[in-house]
Amino acid sequence: MFISRMVIGIIIGILSVFLGSNVVDRKEIFRGLKCYNCGDKVYNYYLKCECGKDNKFLYLISVLVAILLVNISYGLFGSTNELNIGYLFILLMVSVSVSDILDKIVPDELIIIFLTLIGFLRIFITREVWFDAYLGMLVAFTFFYVLSTVGEKLYKQEVLGGGDIKLYAIIGLVLGVKLTFLSVFFASVFGLVFGLIAQKINKETLYIPFVPFITVGAFIAYFYGDSLLEYYINLF
Ligand SMILES: [Zn+2]
Incomplete structure (x- = not known):
C-alpha cells in the first residue's frame, strides 16, 4: 500500500x-x-x-x-x-x-480539461448534498468575477487574474461553498505573510505568484476544513 x-x-x-x-x-x-x-x-x-x-x-x-x-x-x-x-x-x-x-499564467487548457472532468465526476461523487459542488463553482466564480471587476474600477489595475477566477470555479466544484471561502481565507493569510517577508528581504517590488498560496489554502480547507470549522464552533 x-x-x-x-x-x-x-x-x-x-x-x-x-x-x-x-x-x-x-x-x-x-x-x-x-x-x-x-x-x-x-x-x-x-x-x-x-x-x-x-x-x-x-x-x-x-x-x-x-x-x-x-x-x-x-x-x-x-x-x-x-x-x-x-x-x-x-x-x-x-x-x-x-x-x-x-x-505568471494559469493555462486555459488545464482549466477546461479539469473543469469538465471534475464537473462530470461530481455528478456521482458527492461530499455534501449533490448540488453543493455546483453551487460552490457558481458562487466562487461569480464572487471573484465581481470582486475583480469592482477592484479594477477602483484601483485602475488588475487585482485578480482571470486565470485565478477560473481556477476558483474548479476549487468551488471540489470543495463546495463553505470550504471554498475557508480556503480563500487561508490563501490570503499565507500570501500576505509571505509577501511581507519577501518585501522585507527584497526591497524592490517583485512579482509573487499567488497560485501556490491558493493551492495551500485549497488543500488545508479540502483536507481539514470540516474538522477546523467544527473545532472553531465548539470553542464557543
Ligand atoms: Zn536558464
Missing part, C-alpha cells in the same frame, strides 16, 4: 511539473522542463540550465508536494471514490502552481 501511494505520488508529481512547465508552449511537452530564470528548455537530468541557474529546487519541491498531498489524500479518503477527485485536484493544483511560477 505504501509503495503504491509513493508510486502514484511520483507519477502525479512528475506529470504536474511537465504540464505546468510546458502547456503554455504546447511544444515538446514531454521532452524537457522550462528554466525558471530564462525560459529555455533544460534537457539534462541535473536540471542545470545553460544560463547557470539550477532548477532542481523548484521541480523537486513540486514533486515532493505532490507526493505529500497524495499520501494525505489516501490517509483521509482511503479507497473511497473521493480519492479520484483528490488525485485529479492535486494534479491540477501542482501544475497550475508551477505554471504560475514560470509563466
